[in-house]
Amino acid sequence: MDHSLLLTKLSLIGFCVIEIAWLKDYLYNRQQTVVYNGTSSGNNNVTVGVPQGSILGPLLFVLFINDLPTVLSKSKVVLYADDTALFSSGNATSVRDDLQSDLDALEAWFSANKLTLNIKKTKWMLVGSPHLLKKCRKLVLSISSIILEQVASFKYLGIYIDEHLSWKVHIKYMTGKISSRLGLLRRVRQFLTTEVTLLLYNALVQPLFDYCDIVWSSATKTELGRLQILHNRAARIILCTKTRDHHVSNLLSRLKWSTLEKRRHQHICNMVFRCINGQVPTYLTQLFNKNVQIHNYNTRHSEYLHVPPARTSKILRSFKHRAVALYNDLPNNVKTAITLSNFKYKSAKYFNQF
DSSP, X not given: XXXXXXXXXXXXXXXXXXXXXXXXXXXXXXXXXXXXXXXXXXXXXXXXXXXXXXXXXXXXXXXXXXXXXXXXXXXXXXXEXXXXXXXXXXXXXXXXXXXXXXXXXXXXXXXXXXXXXOGGGOEEOOOSOHHHHHHTTTOOOEETTEEOEEOSEEXXXXXXXXXXXXXXXHHHHHHHHHXXXXXXXXXXXXXXXXXXXXXXXXXXXXXXXXXXXXXXXXXXXXXXXXXXXXXXXXXXXXXXXXXXXXXHHHHHHHTTOOOHXXXXXXXXXXXXXXXXXXXXXXXHHTTOOBOOOSSSSOOTTTTOBOOOXXXXXXXXXXXXXXXXXXHHTSOHHHHTOSSHHHXXXXXXXXXXXX
16 A cells, blocks of 8 residues: 555545645654564565554555445445455346456556555356356456456355355354354363353354344255254253253253344344434445335334335345344334334343243
């Protein structure tokens, strides 16, 4: 990240002369050295990049790449720190042409901004039905005449997305990681109290079940069932019971746990509340619309969301469709909560009451 280019961009987005001078003083005249086995290298001036580990560093980087989407005209783009993803939809050939056009524009942007694109880490994936994918295996995308690798699944921000949007790869990844941590928990259980074991579970295992569960919860019942089996296993480890000793529902009740399905439903409803109350980015708030009232008095349907049409089973399992159904089924006293914290409390009580 070139310092002079960074300061120019900051000036263009509204930073005043004094602020630019302050940041120039912050970035310029820095030096770095390497110490190995007591031997030091010479001091070298740092003319690019930002101080590692600084609070300002990530913010300055985001501001530097903030104009990247302006050069992309054919596809949508999602930026998260240094992870960039392009998306396009349509027939396979048009998608390929649109993405290639924007990849060429992206390459030119990187060159103009004195940045280097890691081509080895750049992958592309075609999402569709097995029949469509079989016909489109010969499509090629490239950067700087280097052909990009086409993959069947890819890990993006901690989630494996596959070419069929089935979530099988991600669930397999989750079960492997969770099983490993439960094995560790079982080995140390005899040395710990129930309270400490529960603390470890909440710190090391439960977050794996929860991470982005509203995204991959459209997986099949079979895949989701594998996660519930692990959840049940965790309850037996924490309470030191054998498989045949107690029914799992009694164990979950003793721990005051709901099933993973109810937990996911609660998380989905929490997200819907945030969406319809403008607490998330615009592209999410636009997913949901309340039913329009044609009179001035309230009815029991006034808090209902419009149910989107669905012609396929995949759409029925999509986040938008399932979220509307779950939210509409909530009691009105839950949906009329004023604050997010109050809604979370009421929804948690509702989903855990069964």
